[in-house]
Amino acid sequence: MTVRVDAxxxxxxxxxxxPRRNGELVFDAPWQGRAFGMAVGVVEQLGLEWKAxxxxxxxxxAAHPEAPYYDCWVAALEQLLLDYGAVTAEEMAAARxxxxxxxx
Amino acid sequence: MSEPDGDxxxxxxxxxxxxxxxxxxxxxxxxxxxxxxxIDAVVSAYENxxxxxxxxxVVAHAWVDPAYKARLLADGTAAIAELGFGGPEGEHLxxxxxxPAVHNVVVCTLCSCYPWPVLGLxxxxxxxxxxxxxxxxxxxxxxxxxxxxxxENVEIRVWDSSAEIRYMVLPERPTGTEGKSEPQLAAxxxxxxxxxxxxxxxxxxxxxxxxxxxxxxxxxxSDRLL
Numbered sequence: 387m388t389v390r391v392d393a394x395x396x397x398x399x400x401x402x403x404x405p406r407r408n409g410e411l412v413f414d415a416p417w418q419g420r421a422f423g424m425a426v427g428v429v430e431q432l433g434l435e436w437k438a439x440x441x442x443x444x445x446x447x448a449a450h451p452e453a454p455y456y457d458c459w460v461a462a463l464e465q466l467l468l469d470y471g472a473v474t475a476e477e478m479a480a481a482r483x484x485x486x487x488x489x490x
Numbered sequence: 491m492s493e494p495d496g497d498x499x500x501x502x503x504x505x506x507x508x509x510x511x512x513x514x515x516x517x518x519x520x521x522x523x524x525x526x527x528x529i530d531a532v533v534s535a536y537e538n539x540x541x542x543x544x545x546x547x548v549v550a551h552a553w554v555d556p557a558y559k560a561r562l563l564a565d566g567t568a569a570i571a572e573l574g575f576g577g578p579e580g581e582h583l584x585x586x587x588x589x590p591a592v593h594n595v596v597v598c599t600l601c602s603c604y605p606w607p608v609l610g611l612x613x614x615x616x617x618x619x620x621x622x623x624x625x626x627x628x629x630x631x632x633x634x635x636x637x638x639x640x641x642e643n644v645e646i647r648v649w650d651s652s653a654e655i656r657y658m659v660l661p662e663r664p665t666g667t668e669g670k671s672e673p674q675l676a677a678x679x680x681x682x683x684x685x686x687x688x689x690x691x692x693x694x695x696x697x698x699x700x701x702x703x704x705x706x707x708x709x710x711x712s713d714r715l716l
Contacts, residue, residue: 395536399576413533415508417508417511417512419533420511420515420533421511421514422532422533422536423528423529423530423531423532423533424511424514424515424518424524424529426532427518427524427525427528427532428518428523428524431523431524432523454507457507460507460510460514463514464510464514467514472521472523473514473517473518477517478513478517481513481514481517482509482510482513484513484516485509485512485516486504489503489509
């Protein structure tokens with residue numbers, strides 16, 4: 387599967403800019419990379435513009451400026467899915483419960 | 491951002507946010523919002539392919555549009571932004587033009603500053619101490635070792651990138667490309683030509699990962715370090 391890099395994603399600046407080291411995206415843990423991929427995928431699958439996610443990311447960072455970047459990223463993605471009705475709060479809670487139960 | 495964890499008796503190695511991310515992934519898969527393999531493809535694309543093609547489009551546009559070329563050479567950051575590319579605030583992109591008499595090459599002697607919004611990720615040799623030191627000390631010799639043998643009468647200008655100013659080379663348009671479209675021209679432009687370690691249609695280009703500038707660079711298979 388080939389994915390084209392979306393310039394609006396790659397060029398996010400200011401508070402929303404993802405952590406980079408000399409241009410390379412820095413993921414401190416694999417889940418951060420997966421969260422990155424999920425957001426790009428969801429925006430595309432829902433036919434939205436990237437700014438729909440970016441605005442929520444900026445809001446999440448503003449709400450919790452002390453939180454790590456990708457924690458805000460996940461919060462923004464959850465908010466986006468709820469706002470567009472792609473996922474309900476109940477489904478989200480159930481999925482979290484399942485993950486916790488399955489965790490070793 | 492964390493949520494109360496009611497499961498104190500069974501501590502898990504998953505952090506709360508990691509659990510939320512995993513739950514989202516399961517949910518999205520279930521709902522068909524995340525095709526199989528999509529995440530890996532996205533991560534790989536963004537890790538590897540914030541590509542030199544941005545720079546190639548800048549170069550091709552400058553070749554066909556003299557007014558754009560003038561703007562590019564006068565204010566690289568603004569001209570590159572016209573095409574929708576740019577970096578975080580505070581970084582200036584400067585394009586330097588190759589001519590028959592002048593060849594430009596980019597280095598970062600201090601670390602590995604690189605115009606990544608247009609050139610993508612730096613090749614590993616760009617970050618290597620031998621490249622950084624020798625491109626300043628003996629550019630002609632090093633370029634020859636890298637496959638670019640410039641005539642003695644061509645002046646070599648070495649540009650030292652920094653966190654504030656990042657250079658890219660505007661290569662000469664190859665001869666015999668008069669009939670080509672802008673996308674066709676962009677396809678001719680290589681990363682190495684925009685760094686200045688190669689010329690287009692003039693000299694054999696060293697391969698991806700390159701010959702070793704001083705023999706000390708082992709295992710050039712990986713083009714990404716850091």
